[in-house]
Amino acid sequence: MWSFETEPEFAEKLDWMRDFVRTHVEPIDSLFHQDQAYNPGNQALRAILAPLQAEVRAQGLWACHLPPALGGNGYGQVRLALMNEILGRSFFAPTVFGTAAPDTGNAEILAHFGTAAQKTAYLQPLLDGEIVSCFSMTEPQGGADPRQFTCRATRQPDGSWRLNGRKWYSSNARWAAFLIVMAITDPDVPVHQGASMFVVPADRAGVTILRNVGTTFDPPGSGSEAYIDYRDVVLHDADLLGAAGDAFRIAQFRLGGGRVHHAMRSVGLAAKALDMMCERVLSRTTQGSLLADKQMVQEVLADCWLDIEQFRLFVMRTAWKIDQLNDYKAVREDISAAKILASRVLISTVSKAMHLHGSLGISNEMPFGDMLLRGFVMGIADGPDEVHKVTIARQLLRRHRAAAGLFPTTHTPAVTRAAIQRHAAALDLPGETSPWIDYVRGLTADQLDA
Numbered sequence: 001m002w003s004f005e006t007e008p009e010f011a012e013k014l015d016w017m018r019d020f021v022r023t024h025v026e027p028i029d030s031l032f033h034q035d036q037a038y039n040p041g042n043q044a045l046r047a048i049l050a051p052l053q054a055e056v057r058a059q060g061l062w063a064c065h066l067p068p069a070l071g072g073n074g075y076g077q078v079r080l081a082l083m084n085e086i087l088g089r090s091f092f093a094p095t096v097f098g099t100a101a102p103d104t105g106n107a108e109i110l111a112h113f114g115t116a117a118q119k120t121a122y123l124q125p126l127l128d129g130e131i132v133s134c135f136s137m138t139e140p141q142g143g144a145d146p147r148q149f150t151c152r153a154t155r156q157p158d159g160s161w162r163l164n165g166r167k168w169y170s171s172n173a174r175w176a177a178f179l180i181v182m183a184i185t186d187p188d189v190p191v192h193q194g195a196s197m198f199v200v201p202a203d204r205a206g207v208t209i210l211r212n213v214g215t216t217f218d219p220p221g222s223g224s225e226a227y228i229d230y231r232d233v234v235l236h237d238a239d240l241l242g243a244a245g246d247a248f249r250i251a252q253f254r255l256g257g258g259r260v261h262h263a264m265r266s267v268g269l270a271a272k273a274l275d276m277m278c279e280r281v282l283s284r285t286t287q288g289s290l291l292a293d294k295q296m297v298q299e300v301l302a303d304c305w306l307d308i309e310q311f312r313l314f315v316m317r318t319a320w321k322i323d324q325l326n327d328y329k330a331v332r333e334d335i336s337a338a339k340i341l342a343s344r345v346l347i348s349t350v351s352k353a354m355h356l357h358g359s360l361g362i363s364n365e366m367p368f369g370d371m372l373l374r375g376f377v378m379g380i381a382d383g384p385d386e387v388h389k390v391t392i393a394r395q396l397l398r399r400h401r402a403a404a405g406l407f408p409t410t411h412t413p414a415v416t417r418a419a420i421q422r423h424a425a426a427l428d429l430p431g432e433t434s435p436w437i438d439y440v441r442g443l444t445a446d447q448l449d450a
């Protein structure tokens, strides 16, 4: 069954969220640097966030991505997508609603694969918002190709493990209470079978942040993307998340829903850029008329609207498919496509919004730079677009076969010949027909290569 309707009770919750995010959360974006969202020691920010988080809890909208057993309300991906569209308008909104990455994904894998002791030590405080966490997988010599990973955990004679290696761009490690680290535990098999996940307390001996890297607009020395050295870190089986060799299975589990949430947040952010564009062109007069009255500007608005609406429908369909099939693997290509579109639509829409605001758009008095960066981040984080395009192409090709003969199965002479044979009796009746009929009738089998 196809439906584009939202249940009235849930629509009311979305209305509440829309108003709450615009009025109370969006303004916080201008008060703090984005990475402070993860800094548990920022008392000023915590004092502002705490009452807002309490309101979200009171509305029953805290950490809605979680299953009911962990305090979520069991919303499917369609509802979560509609919520994330609203959260996408503000960087701090996911923190206010208990759905900030990478904590969301880390909580999900701890809930699914963690031991009882790991759940008590890490999951519960994470869900309660008392601590933040880090996911440490990418390595400096190559992020998009795990076959280049070298970070190793080696089994010791006493049964413990020693972790050695470097990780790059581990977000928020500086604030994290623990890091989920991917390491090779069996170098003799392909990395997809020989890598494991460990839950490593941030204060364990041998974990050193070499430097914190910022994004392009940050001053040198600032930022929260950590370059980390793991040197002879002592780990035990109790620190393993899942079984040895499970790392990629766990990583895939972690990314499925998260990518759809990010895509829908990108819809929300792109829509915000379009709103800003519309307000601007209705407010600015040049050469005798409003910008809004100029056809070239109207074309930009229409194109942006088309892009966003198509993208939104695509992400909603992806969310719907996940709810129907309950299997992320079955919608791999949709999830990859949603991620690629997020980057494409965000960059394209925000660039146009920035351009239509002229010098003001370029200035640091408007948020377009940060919004644009989000588009570029969407194209790289969790795997660059090219890798996701390969996924799509592979899935697509699985549904096709090579032509048996020299020419394609859609080659017009062969198709015509088969149709002539099937409809021979009818074609003898009077009536105008295609010139292909006489031409094909005149061809020998050898000429057709049939």
Ligand SMILES: Cc1cc2nc3c(=O)[nH]c(=O)nc-3n(C[C@H](O)[C@H](O)[C@H](O)COP(=O)(O)OP(=O)(O)OC[C@H]3O[C@@H](n4cnc5c(N)ncnc54)[C@H](O)[C@@H]3O)c2cc1C
Pocket: 102, 134, 135, 136, 137, 138, 139, 140, 141, 142, 143, 144, 145, 168, 169, 170, 171, 172, 377, 380, 381, 382, 383, 384, 385, 386, 387
């Ligand atoms: C904001 C942000 C936060 C991040 N947070 C984390 C985190 O918390 N934890 C973590 O572990 N990692 C994190 N990452 C790292 C992210 O997962 C990697 O950046 C990503 O996997 C790409 O790896 P790379 O940066 O090494 O790029 P590379 O692998 O060097 O790729 C660079 C470029 O090469 C091209 N390319 C790569 N592969 C192919 C291919 N197969 N075919 C054609 N072209 C290709 C693409 O243009 C690609 O953009 C984060 C990244 C960003 C930007």
